[in-house]
Amino acid sequence: MLQYTLKRLLFMVPLLIGITVICFSVMHLAPGSPTDLQTQMNPRASAEAKERLRALYELDKPLHVQYWSWVKKLAVLDLGKSFSPDSRPVADKILERLPITILLNVLSMILILAIAIPIGVLSAVHQDSLFDKATGVFVFVGFAVPTFWLALLLMIFFGVNLNWLPISGIRSLNYEYLPPGAAFWDFLRHLILPVLLSAFGGLAGLSRYMRSNMLEVIRQDYIMTARAKGLSERTVIYKHALRNALLPVITILGLSIPGLIGGSVIFETIFAIPGMGQLFYMSVMARDYPVVMGILFIGAVLTLLGNLIADVSYAVADPRIRVS
Amino acid sequence: MFADFRERFLKNKIAVAGSIVVLALFAVSLLAPWIAPYDPSAIDLKLVLAPPSAAHPFGTDQLGRDVLSRMIWGSRISLKVGFVATGIAMLIGTILGALSGYYGRWVDAVIMRFVDIMLCFPTFFLILAVIAILEPSIWNIMIVIGLTGWMGITRLVRADFISLKERDFVAAARVIGAGDLRIIFAHILPNAMASVLVATTLGVAGAILTESALSFLGIGVQPPTPSWGNILTAGKDNIDIAWWLSLYPGLAILITVLGYNLLGEGIRDSLDPRLR
Numbered sequence: 365m366l367q368y369t370l371k372r373l374l375f376m377v378p379l380l381i382g383i384t385v386i387c388f389s390v391m392h393l394a395p396g397s398p399t400d401l402q403t404q405m406n407p408r409a410s411a412e413a414k415e416r417l418r419a420l421y422e423l424d425k426p427l428h429v430q431y432w433s434w435v436k437k438l439a440v441l442d443l444g445k446s447f448s449p450d451s452r453p454v455a456d457k458i459l460e461r462l463p464i465t466i467l468l469n470v471l472s473m474i475l476i477l478a479i480a481i482p483i484g485v486l487s488a489v490h491q492d493s494l495f496d497k498a499t500g501v502f503v504f505v506g507f508a509v510p511t512f513w514l515a516l517l518l519m520i521f522f523g524v525n526l527n528w529l530p531i532s533g534i535r536s537l538n539y540e541y542l543p544p545g546a547a548f549w550d551f552l553r554h555l556i557l558p559v560l561l562s563a564f565g566g567l568a569g570l571s572r573y574m575r576s577n578m579l580e581v582i583r584q585d586y587i588m589t590a591r592a593k594g595l596s597e598r599t600v601i602y603k604h605a606l607r608n609a610l611l612p613v614i615t616i617l618g619l620s621i622p623g624l625i626g627g628s629v630i631f632e633t634i635f636a637i638p639g640m641g642q643l644f645y646m647s648v649m650a651r652d653y654p655v656v657m658g659i660l661f662i663g664a665v666l667t668l669l670g671n672l673i674a675d676v677s678y679a680v681a682d683p684r685i686r687v688s
Numbered sequence: 689m690f691a692d693f694r695e696r697f698l699k700n701k702i703a704v705a706g707s708i709v710v711l712a713l714f715a716v717s718l719l720a721p722w723i724a725p726y727d728p729s730a731i732d733l734k735l736v737l738a739p740p741s742a743a744h745p746f747g748t749d750q751l752g753r754d755v756l757s758r759m760i761w762g763s764r765i766s767l768k769v770g771f772v773a774t775g776i777a778m779l780i781g782t783i784l785g786a787l788s789g790y791y792g793r794w795v796d797a798v799i800m801r802f803v804d805i806m807l808c809f810p811t812f813f814l815i816l817a818v819i820a821i822l823e824p825s826i827w828n829i830m831i832v833i834g835l836t837g838w839m840g841i842t843r844l845v846r847a848d849f850i851s852l853k854e855r856d857f858v859a860a861a862r863v864i865g866a867g868d869l870r871i872i873f874a875h876i877l878p879n880a881m882a883s884v885l886v887a888t889t890l891g892v893a894g895a896i897l898t899e900s901a902l903s904f905l906g907i908g909v910q911p912p913t914p915s916w917g918n919i920l921t922a923g924k925d926n927i928d929i930a931w932w933l934s935l936y937p938g939l940a941i942l943i944t945v946l947g948y949n950l951l952g953e954g955i956r957d958s959l960d961p962r963l964r
Contacts, residue, residue, distance in 0.1 A: 382805030390814070393821050508945035510897055512904055513938030516923055524928045531927075626810030630901055634924065644813065648820040648907060660817045664808045671808075 368679050372672055383664045384438060388431050391657055443658035448650060454658040458640060462662075464534065465632070465639035469624045471555065472562040473617065480567050481613070484574020488609075489601055491579065499571065506568035512630050515561045519634075522557065530554050532636040558635045565627055566620050573616055577609040584608075611682050618674025622667045696958040703954020709947025717763040726754035728761040728914050737930045747932035749922050755932065758914035759940055765915040766944060769830050769899040770892040776834025777895075778888050781841025786872050786880075788842065789849025796846070803839045811836050815898070816907065824907045833895050841887050848880035882959045889952035893945040900941050916941050 425433075437444075443454035487496040523531035534554045535547075542550060581587065582605055590600045628641030636642070640659060647655035679685045697703045716723065726744075732752035740747045746755035788799040815832050822828045852858065853876060861875045902908030903917025904924075911918055916937040923934030 378801060379805055379808060382801065383808055386805060386809070390817050390821065393818060504949065505942075505946065508893065508942050508949055510900055510938055510941045510945075512901055513920060513934070513941065516920065516927065516934040516938065519927055520931050520934060622808070622810040626812030629812055629816065630905065633905060644816065645905065648816050651820055653820070656817050656820050660809070660813050663810045663813045667808045667810065 365679065368685075369676050372675050376668060376672060379668060380665070383661065383668070384435055385431075387657055387661050387664070388434060390660065391653075392427075438661065443661070444654035446647075446655050447652040448655075454654045457643060457655060458658055458662055461638060461640045461643050464637060465625075465628050465641060468555065468558055468562060468628065468631070468637070468639065469621075471559045472566070472624065473620075475559060475563040476566045476570055476620075477613075477617075479563070480570035481574050481610070483571040485578050485601075485606060485609070487571075488575045488578030488582065496575075503568040503572055506564070509564075511561055511565045511627070512634060514564060515557070515631065515634050518557055518561065529557055531557065534637055554635075554637075558631045558637060562624065562627055562631050566624065569620070570613070570616060574609065574613065577612055578605065581605045581609045611678065614674050614678045614681065618671045621670035622663075625663050625666060693958055697954065700954050700958055702950050703958055706947050706950030706952070706954050709943060710951055713763055713767065713944055713947065716760055717767045720760050720764060724754075724757040724760040726757040728753060728757045729912055730754070737926060737933075739930075740932050746936045747930065749919065749930075749933055750926060755919065755936060758919055759916065759937055762914040762916045762919065762937070763940070763944075765826065765903075765909050765913070766896045766899065766941075769826065769833070770896045770948070772830040773833035773837065773895040773899075774888055774891040776831060777837040777891055778841055778884060780835070781838035781887075782845050782877070782884055784838070785842040785845025786849055786877060789846035790853055790868070790872050790876065792850075799842070800846075803842055806836070806839050809836075812898075812901075815902065819902070819907050824902075824910060826909050826913070829899060829902060829908055830895075833898050837891060837894065841884060841891070844883045844887055845880055848883055849876055852876045852879055886952050886956045886959070889948055889955060893948035893952070896941065896948070897945055 441455045443458070445451050445453055446457055483499050487493075487499050490496055519531040522529045530553060535551055582601075587600060587605055590604045591597075595604075625641075628639060629645050630641070631637070632639045632641035633645045640662075643655065644659045646652075647659070730753060732748070735744070735748050735752040737750055738744060738748040738752070744754050744756065746759065749755055749758070784799050784803075788796045814836050815829075818832045818835075819828060822832075849872075858871060858875060861871050866875070899908055900915070900917035900920070903915045904920045906918070906921060908917055909915035919933060919937040923930065923937070926933060
């Protein structure tokens with residue numbers, strides 16, 4: 365097990381290097397030097413900011429020197445300072461906004477699992493039934509729905525027309541005057557719509573995946589053995605088949621991380637949630653270059669870590685992976 | 689083989705439904721100047737945010753412009769973005785996948801690691817970062833969506849090439865002295881086009897969704913050029929008074945994406961019924 369984990373860790377190194385190279389190239393995409401572009405596009409970037417940027421990226425040195433010194437700073441999470449008037453370190457700005465983004469993504473992932481797995485299993489067990497066909501249509505339409513549009517519709521319906529749920533921010537104006545229990549409930553109410561919508565995007569894919577997994581497992585010999593020795597259909601499906609069909613889901617969870625993190629830009633912007641996605645959006649609009657590059661890098665590293673965790677837990681759950 | 693395909697395609701309800709939607713969209717965007725009831729940029733300040741009526745079936749926006757006309761013109765943007773972006777992705781994906789699958793060894797290793805690295809980035813982050821540096825314009829968006837969407841096609845084409853290159857017809861081509869490039873592009877590639885075609889059709893749908901999300905966030909197609917995404921931005925700004933600005937453009941996106949997805953599925957079924 366340890367050996368497998370080490371192997372995966374080693375495999376991450378070239379990917380990590382690749383990530384830094386791509387971030388670095390994106391930074392140098394700009395025609396001319398990034399500082400020129402910054403000052404042209406951003407009236408807030410003063411001559412002093414330009415000088416700071418020049419120093420940060422050491423733009424007067426050759427490319428490989430620039431890259432190396434940039435990587436050395438990355439290694440200690442020195443992502444430079446923001447262009448915005450507060451000029452705070454980029455790492456601080458990102459880290460203070462990371463928890464809410466991670467909380468939202470974890471909650472929506474739990475919701476995806478809780479809904480998609482039963483749907484997938486039931487439609488596989490009752491293949492070609494009305495339920496299977498109905499969920500099939502639902503999934504097909506689900507793939508095509510622009511989630512930000514669905515967000516708007518739900519905001520209009522639950523927020524504006526019915527006035528049941530708040531549609532912006534993560535706490536009400538009177539939050540500080542609420543007793544702890546009510547304050548927590550207030551916080552939860554603000555999360556309902558964003559989490560629902562963020563989960564909606566992943567629902568279709570996972571339930572289809574679960575269905576095809578389950579269909580494949582049901583046809584295996586050991587399922588026939590279980591039936592042959594007289595186990596009830598319930599035990600066969602929910603004990604023998606389900607366990608094996610669930611295994612590959614771990615990998616899919618890992619693979620769905622970039623989509624979830626990427627989607628947080630849209631949801632956090634629509635619902636005004638002060639997370640990393642909203643920071644990213646605001647920085648893109650303000651052309652706050654160091655923050656944009658910092659979040660791009662952190663987003664990729666989070667994905668890499670998510671995949672590593674998925675790989676390792678898959679190996680823990682399924683001994684066959686460790687051996688091959 | 690093509691006659692076979694046509695017969696199966698026309699019998700396939702999904703494929704026919706998808707084609708009808710897609711063809712109708714083509715017609716709408718081609719005929720936009722003639723079928724749009726109003727000039728899409730004609731401002732009428734007496735009719736700001738008018739709800740749907742006989743004169744303006746989808747209502748008017750915050751500047752009194754006719755929403756239906758703006759949506760009809762906006763369909764051109766979706767079409768353009770869908771095809772150019774996916775074209776770029778298909779080109780890169782096919783070439784890299786072909787090289788990777790055909791040559792194997794270090795070529796394969798390098799290209800596949802590159803794919804792995806690209807897949808680490810949340811695509812939307814990468815697109816936004818590049819747009820932050822370049823100007824947000826329709827051309828930049830098409831290019832960026834294309835440059836960040838080729839990885840899936842690369843993997844598909846690679847898998848096809850790995851199995852196809854062992855076939856007898858490839859050995860035969862080599863025996864009569866065909867070079868690598870000729871074998872790749874003239875002999876193997878046509879046999880791998882089926883999966884590329886399906887992936888491309890589905891890719892158009894994905895590109896349209898991405899463009900509308902970008903335009904919705906204000907980093908895509910810039911006003912006053914109408915696009916479905918940027919009409920929805922106005923819908924969000926006027927969320928408590930003008931539901932029609934939010935409802936109709938989103939429906940248009942939904943139907944379009946559904947159409948391309950149906951078409952893609954239909955093509956897949958008709959090309960090879962065994963794939964199902």
